[in-house]
Amino acid sequence: MRTLFTTVTFFLAVLSASAQSAEESFHSASRFFIAEQDPQAKGILDEALKKYPDDQKLKDLRNQIKEKEKQKEKEQDQEKKEQDQEKKDQEQKDKEKKEEQDKKDQEQKDKQNKEQQDKEQQEKEKQDKEQQQKDQQSKEEKEKKDQQQQQQQQEQEQKENEQKNKNQNTPQLSEKLQQMKISEEKAKMILEAMKNQEIQYLQQNKRKATKPKDKNKPDW
Secondary structure (H helix, E strand, O other), X not given: OHHHHHHHHXXXXXXXXXXXXXXXXXXXXXXXXXXXXXXXXXXXXXXXXXXXXXXXXXXXXXXXXXXXXXXXXXXXXXXHHHHHHHHHHHXXXXXXXXXXXHHHHHHHHHHHHHHHHHHXXXXXXXXXXXXXXXXXXXXXXXXXXXXXXXXXXXXXXXXXXXXXXXXXXXXHHHHHHHHOOOOHHHHHHHHHHHXXXXXXXXXXXXXXXXXXXXXXXXXX
16 A cells, blocks of 8 residues: 555656756655655656756756665675675585584494494404303313223223133133142132131231330340
């Protein structure tokens, strides 16, 4: 509504300017100029200069408006440049901020990866150590088992050899007993008697050794 009112006012001012003198047109344009309504002032001046192209006041005011427009355009350009610069600065800040955040994220990621690798390495070393202990234990158990088997085998071979020797000696003993005309039963009785005599002899010597020695008698 306000725009429509301004537009109507502008056309009325232009129409009235065509019927005004140069002085009246100058004052009308000045009022709009002071009121910061440059388009209306410029329209009145352009219309008045068609009738009074040599009027200096009209020309000076028109030049002021023109200079004001140039200054305004310059300020707008400067403002636009400042806005563009601010935008670039903000974009640069955002870029640097993003790069910094990306760097922190990467560092955090690298740290996590390193911690994970260290953890995996420690776990691997632990597993290797446990496996080495198991292997060593298995080796010792195998060696022990092999020693037991070897010992059992040696004992078995020894028993077999003893049995073999016994079997070999038994016929020879039987032959000797037959040559001496002594039965095997009688030979056993003789051996048993000899064994008893040996036991009695050892017991007697033991009793003699426990008796106190006579100091008045020589050792011999």
